[in-house]
Amino acid sequence: MLFKFSDRLVEVDPADDSQIYDTIDERGTYVKASVERLENNQVSLQIEIDEATFEQGLEKAYKKVVRQVAVPGFRKGKTPRKILEARYGKEILFEDAVEFIVPDAYKQAIAEHNVEPVEQPKIDVIQIEAGKPLIFKALVTVKPEVVLGEYKGIEVEVQPVEVREEDVQRQLETMQKRHARLITLTEGEAQMGDTAVIDFEGFKDGLSFPGGKGTDHPLELGSNTFIPGFEEGLVGVSVGETVDLHLTFPEQYHVEELAGQPVLFKVTVKELKRKEYAPIDDEFAKDVSDFETLDELKEDIRKNLMSAAEKAREQAKRNAVVEKVVGASQVDIPMVMIDSRVDQMLEEYGHRLRYQGISMEQFLAMTKQTQKDLKAQFIPEAEKVVKEELVLEAVAKAEGMSVSDEELNKEIEEMAANYRKPADQIRKILESRGQIDALTEGILLKKAAKFLVDSAKEIAG
Incomplete structure (x- = not known):
């Protein structure tokens, strides 16, 4: 968080159009917050922390600062607070005190008032004086509101699933080449x-x-x-x-x-x-599979191709339904959300390059472009992904969806099976990385997409 100190004194007016809330945290910290919705998906919060809590922050700041400064006649770290403040001014503790208590107060305020930031806030300290409440403003960009269009009973064209004999033959020829x-x-x-x-x-x-x-x-x-x-x-x-x-x-x-x-x-x-190449016959089937005859191998190939085709069909249907719902919805996406997703995509792309033994610097040199050029290429896809997530989130909210503990546990167990590790170990890793919320959000979005698909109407293609 960036802190800006100011001499301006701005008092909270209960009669204005904003809402006034009182919040008590676990330690009994008293926070008074006013919330004002601004244009361009921005929210301004004016937050007041009572003098007792501010004093706790000053005391904590003193314990830090006293170890860093020297006062004649006292060993470093042993200077009484009153003498330290008399020599350097009470302001010497303000910056550290703010850093100690403002983040928690900000988190309380946004949690209490359902403010969903998509970036770090800009903090402007308005009143800071010993013996008085600490008052600061937080300006932050938040998730935009989504205006949903029609999202139930969407009509989509789907193609019939079929596996032709030439598909089976093509798979056999691939196996033949692989075992050449x-x-x-x-x-x-x-x-x-x-x-x-x-x-x-x-x-x-x-x-x-x-x-x-x-x-x-x-x-x-x-x-x-x-x-x-x-x-x-x-x-x-x-x-x-x-x-x-x-x-x-x-x-x-x-x-x-x-x-x-x-x-x-x-x-x-x-x-x-x-x-x-070996001839494709019963002997070939025995050599390349657990089957005794070519007919048995063909039937197995046919089943696998059918299963893959059905999955592809369902994915195509899902994409078509979601695309229609997203297209019918309106949302003004903050650029910070798109930039954040672009950075994430760029990081993932760099990881794939490193897996191939190529650094990002080498790739940029080979393709004769800058990182800025590469980022620009990711923007359309990033915007598409962010909008889809926001719309699915809005659908989940409109339908009162949530993620149960059982659903979260099941997802973690499936991850554990894929990684061949105990589920409790996977959970601890996710918790240590702060990824439980992201996993829960992902489950919710999948539920919303499934709801849309289940309610859609199929039209034969």
């Missing part, structure tokens, strides 16, 4: 799909360049592992043959010195390996 054997060739020419074991060296302007040389490198032709033209240039080459490939690096190549540059690769094919 590599046969070393003693003669013949390289074809697309072969694995060529090669020695190669690249030259630019007659000189070899870093990273352009390899020995006994296995390369599957058609895998697009090398730059365009390299793999194609080896088709028709025989074992033991050396060829010159005159190629050009792509304009967007990640090594700037090579991007768009013409080069020569000298390549020797030392060995060729070709995939050998």
